[in-house]
Amino acid sequence: MWALAERGCFAAIVPGAAPELGAISARTGVRALGQGSFGLAVPAIGLNATLSHLPPLPGKLALVTQSSALARAVLDWAAAEGLGFSHVIGIGGNATLGFAAALDWLARDPGTGAVLLDLRRIRNRRAFISAARATARTRPVVAIRAGGRALDREGVGDQVMAAALRRAGVLRVEGLEDLLAAAETLARLRPRPGAARGDRIAIVSNGRGIAQLAEDAVIAGGGGVAVLSPAAEAALAALLPGGARPGNPLVLGPEAGPRLAEASAMLATLPEVDAVVALHAPGPANSGEVAAAALTAAAGAGGRGRVAPVLVGWLGQATAGPQRQALTAAGLAVFATPEAAVRGALHLAEDRRNRAAAAELPPRAVLDIAPDQAAVRRIFAAARAGGRLALTEEEALGVLAAYGLPTMPGRRAAGPEEAADAAALLGFPAVVKLLSADLPHKSEVGGVRLGLTSPEAVRQAAAAMLQRVAERRPEARIAGLLVQRQAGRALELRLRLGEDPMFGPWIGFGQGGTTADLLGDEAFDLPPLNLALARQLIARSRAAQLLAGFRDWPPANPEAVAEALVRLSQLAVDFPEIATLSVNPLFADAEGVLAADAYLTLRPAGARGELAIAPYPAELAGWFRGKGGAELLVRPIRPEDAAAHAEAFRRLSAEDVRWRFFSPLKEMSPALVARLTQIDYDREMAFVAIRKRDGAPEEILGVARLIREPNSPAAEFAVVVAPEMKHQGLGRHLMQRIIAWGRAEGVERVLGHVLADNAPMLGFVRSLGFTLKRSPEEEEVYEAVLELAPP
Structure with missing residues (x-):
């Protein structure tokens, strides 16, 4: 590592053992993937510095893994499925360059459509959650954890991990099979925009038995079997063999042929359907090839984004295997069993729910x-x-x-007599408990008695429990008794x-x-x-x-x-x-x-x-008094400010909106409101000026924001003030507050972009000490830069 540093190299891949890699990296300044790194691949530029047995194909998936064996298994499977990768990143022991750094990079990569994570050890929990949340805002992120149950047989750790990932908008799956199913689904499909639930599934099949297996899997997985309207059933009836009644599942019979594709396409257009699972078992000669060709043609006809996604379960191997490969090559999400296809549909729904919940406006x-x-x-x-x-x-x-x-309410008692007196004061029925810091589960030694209806009953119960604990746990320190009135x-x-x-x-x-x-x-x-x-x-x-x-x-x-x-x-x-x-x-x-x-x-x-x-930094709140006498609370923004933030935007003039957002934005979308109000206080800060009025909701009259770039000393600012508060000193106060926060957090440079025709803002930032120069990329934009001295 010293030799690399001397030659000007400050990044390395360490595939072998390096137990002190973190310390070595700190001393040399060389950041590394490893120890035990699988390597790094960026197929789009021909980079393959991995231990893979075959070169990854270029594509939209990113894999961030700690296990070389799992990486090779995923790459081998992906090659057979025709799926490619934007990045393969083997972080190994996660000593210096770990999950947070990888996710921060992938969050800004337009070539990455979905991310797969193999989690074993997270070095910096806060940085990981922060980076995962930033990535999941714009693309699906799926995570697996091997060995979690072995480390914690009770399963609490696994449930806590699922909770942490849920807060970040990440989809947690249970095993390699689920990871591959999620990759197959999320790499090829997107949920229908505006789907209310995302888990209302329609099943169409060329056989009743496999349809019933899929229906069972939907119910067991917590999804919903879509209820078709009478009009939809009437339209589908023409596709059924004589005497059959339409419904969900929709069973077309063994010679379904092209009707499987036609029925799938019809179901995908129904508003009551969020996903379609199309199932096929081997049938009479050539029927599978005909059905596969029809599905391929339907997939090539387009319609993505406007209809529900279709997931294909193509059962069998001898004849079905080549057909499955052809369907995969055509870009369909194809699975070998009904259960796997249903899991893929449910993963799609769960990913949608998780990411929506992470951006939900409270x-x-x-x-x-x-x-x-x-x-x-x-x-x-x-x-x-x-x-x-x-x-x-x-x-x-x-x-x-x-x-x-x-x-x-309760009263402490030193012994049985005092306990009886306390119970008489509190009322009956009474409860008596031992007071001991050494007995977290008092009931295990008879240290709790309920339903005591008289002073004598309390006295006897207290004496008995003191004797019992002396016999069973003589080492326990007893601080007395606690007497309470028993709850109803x-x-x-x-x-x-x-x-x-x-x-x-x-x-x-x-x-x-x-x-x-x-x-x-x-x-x-x-x-x-x-x-x-x-x-x-x-x-x-x-x-x-x-x-x-x-x-x-x-x-x-x-x-x-x-x-x-x-x-x-x-x-x-x-x-x-x-x-x-x-x-x-x-x-x-x-x-x-x-x-x-x-x-x-x-x-x-x-x-x-x-x-x-990061918790809400309530300690940063303070007051501002304007030149006109208005007194406003200035505090960090919080998620509950969503409605007030949207209302503040509506009060801005069209010119102020263009100057702030560089476009004539008519309305802020819920996603944008969530992005601006649900911030990561470790990475950015937004101070809002709040007007409080009795009996009225809080109003936001100004916002100043500073966003730090990961692993960068620079941060970008933005500020806007309500028309009624201009020339009151509020903008300056907000900027001074946000600059002070940045300096305390180690920001060395504050920068921003100002439209050339925004003369008031140009003069304002100049008065704060910013230097201005024309942007080399955009002639109508100025770059404003303020160098910060350390605190």
Whole structure:
């Protein structure tokens, strides 16, 4: 590496062992793919510096892998399928040039249509999520993780990874077969624009048995069998053999021939169909060749983008194999089994949903949390002063209460007599629990008694449990007893905070109670959460059905549960020293939620959890007073500003719009609004000036934005101010705030482009110290550059 650096080479591929590659790279300045890199291929320019047994074909797929064996398997399969690659990147041990750098490059590559990821070890979780999200905004990204279950038999790590990828808009698949099916689908097909769900599948086949297999696969995969309208069934009836009734699946009979292509094309035009699965099993002589030729001709006729995608399941091998190859060569997405074809359709739908969810515009509502952080710090300090990393139940409930999460009232008691007195004050029925930081599961040693209806019953229960724990766990430190009034009948839920080695802190939600670990009902996400994300987390659990009411269980208040999750998320953001937290049970009913028990552990002194997703930087908010006296809140933009941002755009003049966007934009699309409001605070910043009025939604009167280029010292700015706030000093204030942020983040150069006829902006940036020069590419554009001194 030293020799490479001396010769002016600052990038390398390391296919062999290099255990200290990261340190060597840091010392020499040579960034490397490796150790154990499969290599690098860019087929469009003839570059193939890989360990592949055959040269990759040029195409639109990109493969980023840590496994050489998997890379060779994918390349071999792709060659047989006629699929090519824009890039093959073997990052190996991910020591210096890893996933984030590869994804940042692919996100800007117009020749890449879809990305396949083989994930084993992520070195920088935040950089990875950031780069994956940027890439998934413009193209499908599919990920696989080998060995995840072997490392974590309970499967929590896999579920956390799926949650992390979902937040980034990435499609997670389970195995190599699914990865290849997703590659086949996403490389050749795109969902119909505007499809409401994406998973309403129509099945057409030349045999009933294979159609039924496909129908079972749709249902098992969570998709929907499309319901055809009477008009559609009437139109399809002409294609059926005598006496057959149309429906879905549509079975044409063994001699379907060209009718298979005709029926597929008709189904693809129906508004109630999101995808068509066309199935063919070997039939009478030459019928397969006729059907394949008809499908090939139909595919060549075009129609992509205006109709539902068609996925072909071509069964068999002796005669079907060559036919399948011909269909693949014609550009169709072809599979060897009905189940594989259905999986491809469901992957297409899931990818659409994931990417849409990652760009979903949340409502304006923001949960305002005003926690008592000082109280939490006092509780944590007292535990550490006592030599403990585990909090007692009383302390853990105190932490939750400080964040506004309702908790069950209780009184501490030193012994049985005090417990009886406390119960008399609180009321019956009563609950008595042991207070011990050493017993996270008190029920395992009889440390919880419910349904106590008198002082004497409380006294006896308390004495018995103290004796029992002394016999079974004599080493446990007992801090006393906690007495609570027993809650009425309510749904028991569990909220958890934990730590994943790859993606860091996570939040779990599901059914609670003493059997929570056996129920297997837990959905996962990553902090930070807002209300919209909390609702989505709840919806992914089976507990969501219970919240809506089930048989003799009345409905509970789902908004209160969502608020509890947001409060828990904010606690994780504010106190990264928390290692684990379990709230179980969290009682939920129509009135709201109530935390009855909690267990919290801290990390060792100085240790902190690192979030995979940058939290909202609330500390950067401040106030601005204009020359006319208007007082505005200036804060970082957040996703809930989507509606206000779109409204602010509509108030701009046509000239301001052209000067800001370099085109006469009539309306901002939802995708553009999402891009401008759902920002990655590690990579960019946007300060908005907010006008607050009683009883009215917040209004945005100005925005300044700074976007950093990955691995670059430069950042690009943009600023716009509402017509009513011009000449009030707001634009200057916003630019000063955004420049100060850039300087603090290590930005060395701020640059932007200004239209030559935008005289006010040219004068404005000059007054801020920018230098101006004509763009060498566009005569009507000036380049504005400001060199920043280090902070």
